Amino acid sequence: MSDAIRFEDKVVIVTGAGGGLGRAHALLFARHGARVVVNDLGGTANGQGANASAANLVVAQIREAGGTAVASHDSVTAGDRIVEQALDTFGRVDVLVNNAGILRDKTFHKMDDADWDQVYQVHVQGAYKLTHAAWxxxxxxxxxxxxFTSSTSGIYGNFGQSNYAMAKLGLYGLTRTLALEGRRHNILVNAIAPTGGTRMTEGLMSPEVFALLKPELVSPVVVYLGSEQCQDTGDLYEVGGGWVGKVRWERSLGVGFDPHQGMSVDAIAKEWANIGNFEDAVHPRDNVEALEQMMVNLKKY
Incomplete structure (x- = not known):
């Protein structure tokens, strides 16, 4: 392992770090010298109950390997307490890994408010509370x-995961905005959409594939994104099974109509195929670039 990227003077909070991806993230940050707050409520995959042993075990593993860590057993919805513990124990906070999550999978017509709200609370509200307290x-x-931890379910959709997909894509919207607001303060914000063999994905794929999707094959990307060496912000990366790719939005050039004349439903229908033609597609990086085609059309008339 290269020692070029180190975190000796940094404090890292990893939520949902009692197992799976979060555990792997916490262990690798500690191996690179970080002081780690290992946060995990210790509930089930669907958000039931609490158990301090999961976070405590990871802390013990870090300490046995010569690292520095403390366990946090608060829910991420009490993110201010997690940040307060980091400050009380280590005197600072530098890196946040919003990893905690639960699943309440149901088709939309069977979804009830409790399943929708609980997924929102853990993924979105939890990430907000922790990040807002540290900001x-x-x-x-x-x-x-x-x-932030997004998901391919949020990017592409997934049957039976309307609540989870909503939360995960929402976190990428938060990523984009905080990247803009944080840049001038040297706060860089990125998101990953990981695929890992964890308790949340067990049974969803063959045992052979599951065995290859080690959480440890996601964590190096997270540790790099948490480093001073990383200078990118506002980006989204799919990662899993030893593969990493960057995701960006793509949009067709579209079709322009005379804003003075207006446009009819029939005109839209006639141009529908051209509206959806991705030849010479563009990739807007921000709101200004997103408006370029519209502004070109306005100037045309």
């Missing part, structure tokens, strides 16, 4: 790295 400290020290 003033990151701004004051002019350094921070924030990683």
């Amino acid at each position: 003033p400290h990151l701004r004051e020290q002019n350094f921070g790295r924030v990683i």
Whole structure:
């Protein structure tokens, strides 16, 4: 393992770190010298109950390997308490890995409010509460790295996961905005859409594939995104099974109509295939670039 990227002077909070991806992230950050807050409520995959042993075990593993860590047993919805513990124990916070999550899979017509709300609370509200509590400290020290955990279910959709997909794509929207707001304070914010063999994915794929999707094959990307060496922000990466790819939006050039004349439903129908033609597609990076085609059309008339 290369020692070029180190975290000796950094404090890292990893949520959902009692097992699976979060555990792998916490262990690797510690191996690279970080002081780690191992946060995990210790509930089930669908958000039931609590158990302190999961986080405690990971802390013990880090300490046995010569690293520094402390266990946090708070729910991510009490993110301010997690940040407070980091400050009380280590005096600072530098990197946030918003990893905690649950599943409440149901088809939409069977979805009830409790299943929708609980997934939102853990994934979205939890990530908000932790990041919002840490944000003033990151701004004051002019350094921070924030990683949100999105999902291919959010990017592409997945049957029976309307609540989960909503939450996961919402986190990427948060990523994009915080990247803009944080850049001038050297707070860089990115997201990953990981595929790992964890308790949340067990049974969804063959045992052979599951065995190859080791959480440890996701964590190096997370640790790099948390480093000073990483200078990218606002990006989304799919990662799993030893493969990493960057995701970007793509949009057709579209069709312009005379804004003075207006456009009819029949005109839309006639141009529908051209509206959806991705030849010479563009990849807007921000709101300004997103408006370029529309502004070209307005100037045309």
